[in-house]
Amino acid sequence: MASAGLYPELDEAALAQIVNALESGDTAGLAPARAEEVDEARARVIFSRVRVPGEEGIELDGALWAPTGDGPFPVVVMPAPWADLGWIAYVAQATQLALKGYVVLAYTPRGFGKSGGEVEVAGPLDIQDGTAALDFVLVNSLNVDPSRIGFLGDSYGSGISQLVAAHDPRVRVVGALSTWGSLFEAFYENDTRHTASVDALRGAARNARLSERTQWAFEQMQNGDGVSDELKEWAYERSPLTYVERLNQQNAPIFFSHAWHETLFPVNQTLELFHQLTGPKRLDLSIGDHSSPEMTGLIGLPNRIWSDAHRWLDYHLKGVGEAAEDSVISEIMWSKTLESHPVWEAAIGDPVRFHLTGPADGATDGGLADKPQNGWSTVVSTGTDTPATVADAIIKTGYAEMAGKPKTYPTAQISRTDAAVWTSEPLTETAKVRGIPRLRLTYQPSTANATFIAYLFDAAPGGNASLITHAPFTTLGAAPGEPIAADIELQAAGYDVPAEHRLMLVLDTQDPFYGDANEPGGKLILSSPDDNPSHLDVPLA
Structure with missing residues (x-):
């Protein structure tokens, strides 16, 4: 029987069997390698x-x-x-x-x-x-x-x-x-x-x-x-x-x-x-x-x-043995390539700025562009979740990722009423995301308390996406309607976005992983004023 909770794959009965074998010497039922270790331990320990x-x-x-x-x-x-x-x-x-x-x-x-x-x-x-x-x-x-x-x-x-x-x-x-x-x-x-x-x-x-x-x-x-x-x-x-x-x-x-x-x-x-x-x-x-x-x-x-x-x-x-020459070892999603670096500073990329732009005529999504385009605004209703979430289940989703089967996000199903979306042009070469992406965003909450979550996705040509990283953000006790400039560090990532894929930034207001401070009927007005443009800095190696 697997041990419940934080260790869904840990077989408590199998571990107890090793303990019993160490005490009794009965290795029947143990895997050959475990039985050999137990026999050796009983002779030397x-x-x-x-x-x-x-x-x-x-x-x-x-x-x-x-x-x-x-x-x-x-x-x-x-x-x-x-x-x-x-x-x-x-x-x-x-x-x-x-x-x-x-x-x-x-x-x-x-x-x-x-x-x-x-x-x-x-x-x-x-x-x-x-x-x-x-x-x-x-x-x-x-x-x-x-x-x-x-x-x-x-x-x-x-x-x-x-x-x-x-x-x-x-x-x-x-x-x-x-x-x-x-x-x-x-x-x-x-x-x-x-x-x-x-x-x-x-x-x-x-x-x-x-x-x-x-x-x-x-x-x-x-x-x-x-x-x-x-x-x-x-x-x-x-x-x-x-x-x-x-x-x-x-x-x-x-x-x-x-x-x-x-x-x-x-x-x-x-x-x-x-x-x-x-x-x-x-x-x-x-x-x-x-x-x-x-x-x-x-x-x-x-x-x-x-x-x-x-x-x-x-x-x-x-x-x-020898002292570790490299102090940072990174396993890159999803190739499982190992990258070694002497210090963290050598492991991260240089920030490349993507400016958040407003939707083009007839479009619902804004862009992640190399030049600013300010003066736009978009409204997001709060309190409704979208398919943009951290994971299907805490911890268990990680096992699927280890098996090379990350959660797939159908981007077309993300409600543009309940979320804002910005998408880059198709990448001309692999984008090696290494480090902490940083988002600067101006928003106006209609209520004193508001929560939103920013997700950075790798969007494939077919419309499905994989999560690169994310971060939640909450405002408590704000003056409703007053603009707030937020500087948000997304969680660090080591991720290769293939050529022809796009970077996609999604902002929604609910996620089952987080407490929700939003008030009923709330809205967020997202914008990019001339004196404080909204942008996303992505560290690319």
Whole structure:
């Protein structure tokens, strides 16, 4: 049976079978490669389930892998993802690390599975639990090297790993897979609530024990129009970006992985943390969605992200292998071509400006042109969704993207009453979108509160399109009818738009992924005044 929630492809029963085999030696039913690993681990590693004393007297459920033989061995602590199965998600990866000569402790964060306490969403108690878990390893394991300690986690465990490293100077290296930099920006982008993300987290934690403050925070993010200072403080306290100076003082090498179309923790907020870090760092960007690029590695299959994470640990904790020459690796949609660059600045293209123009005579769509054409305006009714959406389903759509089957958008079915559309001329050569597109747009909301979403599409000659990137935007408490000049960063993208295709910018006012601040009967008047022309800057390599 697959584990529900954020890991639809993760087979909990198969992972539990590996755990049972490590304990009993019965490898019947395991794939040959897994059975061979288990046999080798039972000969060279002592595996045991453990209860780790956490903060405030609770216990954390965990497992310890202790290699036998000559040491001392480096240590890797692995806080589990946001899932009921807890540390079992790591059984394949932890076993492989132990066979390479690491003492590994994997544990389930408080409030999940068989751990005590309540879910605090990477709060101060989770940080203290991480330090307590490290203390447990050092006290209860022989032949460990306290000067060589790493934290490695996926999703929820990745954020906890970064936060523990910011507060505990013993942590010398971090692996943060499908992670976040700013929890506030991840859940509240451009004043727009990421309601689908919060719904997904609450659904995946339906069997967990949420603290009263966690329930309050989720309720505020789902249902509130504005954001209180208390909610901002809650999110900042749980954001690695808040502690970037501490991380820089630690100079701990940090490995990141992320997906271009991440729906849970959009990529820009992680990029901001990556920019501000001054120590050794690496970023792997992939096709997919939250944790999906790493999923095959969680069940023990070959996986580029986990292999890179292992190499990162090997070099920085064991001194084996070579330092990564390139700090940014990008998997380009949809070719899966890998591009390597020494720094992010070398990975991005130069901005090319497309001016938003009004519709030609008899047409409904405006243009994306190389010269400005100002003085036009167009009206969009708010409150009705169109086929322009982020995805069919949070996370699951990412698996189709990984298989080379991105969501197809029928552009002719996008209502021009409920959306505005601007289209470029057919491209004469492939447009390599690399980086963060930026939209400057002047609009007049007819009501005090308004939400819209800007989508950038790759439109094929037949009329269907694929999503390159997008961003939501919300105005709260505006003066109705007064023009507003918005500067909007769309999420970063690595995408090749083929020759003969067109760039298409679509703006509508509803998306099931986001909270809707629009008021009944509202309208948006979009324009391009002479003194502030509307335009789209697309970074092209």
